[in-house]
Amino acid sequence: MLVLLFNMNYKTISYKKLNNLAHLELSNPPGNAMSMQFFDELLDVCENEIVKEDYDGLIISSQGRHFSSGADVKELLNVIKSSDKLVPEAMAKNLRAIEILHMVRKPKVAILKGVCYGSGFELALTANYRIAQNNTLIALPEVTFGLMPGLGGVSALTNFVGEAKALEMILSGESINAEDALRLGIVNIIADKEQLISVAVDFVWKNNN
Numbered sequence: 304m305l306v307l308l309f310n311m312n313y314k315t316i317s318y319k320k321l322n323n324l325a326h327l328e329l330s331n332p333p334g335n336a337m338s339m340q341f342f343d344e345l346l347d348v349c350e351n352e353i354v355k356e357d358y359d360g361l362i363i364s365s366q367g368r369h370f371s372s373g374a375d376v377k378e379l380l381n382v383i384k385s386s387d388k389l390v391p392e393a394m395a396k397n398l399r400a401i402e403i404l405h406m407v408r409k410p411k412v413a414i415l416k417g418v419c420y421g422s423g424f425e426l427a428l429t430a431n432y433r434i435a436q437n438n439t440l441i442a443l444p445e446v447t448f449g450l451m452p453g454l455g456g457v458s459a460l461t462n463f464v465g466e467a468k469a470l471e472m473i474l475s476g477e478s479i480n481a482e483d484a485l486r487l488g489i490v491n492i493i494a495d496k497e498q499l500i501s502v503a504v505d506f507v508w509k510n511n512n
Contacts, residue, residue: 315341318348324507325358325409329423332367337422338375339382339393346400354403360410360507362500363430370414370439373421376448394453397422401454404429410510412503415439415490420478425454428463432506433490434499435481441489442478463488 315331315338327348329335353361365371382393404411404426413430419441427433435441443452443460451457452473461469464487472479484490494502 313344313348316344316348318352320358323359324504325353325361327353327361327363329363329365329371332365332369334369334372334418335365335367335423336372336375337426338378342393342397342400346396346403349400349403353407356407356409358409359511360412361407361430362412362414362503362507363426364414364499364503365416367417369417370419370427371421371423372418373423373444379450380448398454401425401429405455405459410507412506414499414503415441415481416496416499418442418478420444421452421456422454425452425456425459428456428459431510432503433484434502434506435484435490435493436496436499437481437493439481439484439490440478441480441484442476443473444476444478446474447476460489 313330315329317326317328317330319326329341331341410432411430412432412434413427414434415427416436416439419427419439421442421444424441424443443456445452457469457473460472464472468487479487479489481490481493485493492502
């Protein structure tokens with residue numbers, strides 16, 4: 304069994320290849336909040352490793368109880384207030400990482416659990432296939448902070464649920480549970496904790512060209 308590790312200096316994520324599957328793991332539990340440091344590290348691994356596509360599939364997962372509570376809102380608001388640009392440079396950089404993940408042609412699976420909010424949900428939407436534990440809650444709560452989703456979540460969610468439901472979720476900021484997400488097509492399957500990785504790996508091998 305061959306494991307290749309890249310850049311062990313990351314503090315908020317880890318990246319490795321195992322049996323030619325790439326594993327991108329959020330590693331800042333319990334909430335895996337997405338700080339500016341997180342996005343710096345995400346962009347670094349996207350531009351220097353993930354973009355190469357020298358693997359058969361990509362699995363996006365997380366440590367701890369939750370997938371991600373989303374962006375560090377206090378830090379994000381400070382970035383917006385301190386910039387005189389419509390789209391602050393830091394936010395444009397964050398979007399670049401998400402765009403790279405959307406463009407990856409290899410099968411991509413996101414494993415969701417606990418809360419999957421805001422930027423965390425937008426990250427999960429870059430995957431082709433989403434697996435959720437039955438305790439998963441999904442939301443785009445940016446409106447409750449006077450913001451709108453800034454990492455492509457509006458268009459990506461609309462592609463799955465249509466304009467009406469996407470607007471309802473975005474303008475209310477309310478969360479939906481795993482069962483509703485499955486019914487809406489946002490997640491593809493609900494699995495027990497012990498099955499998450501095996502289901503993800505099985506999807507990659509079945510869909511690898």
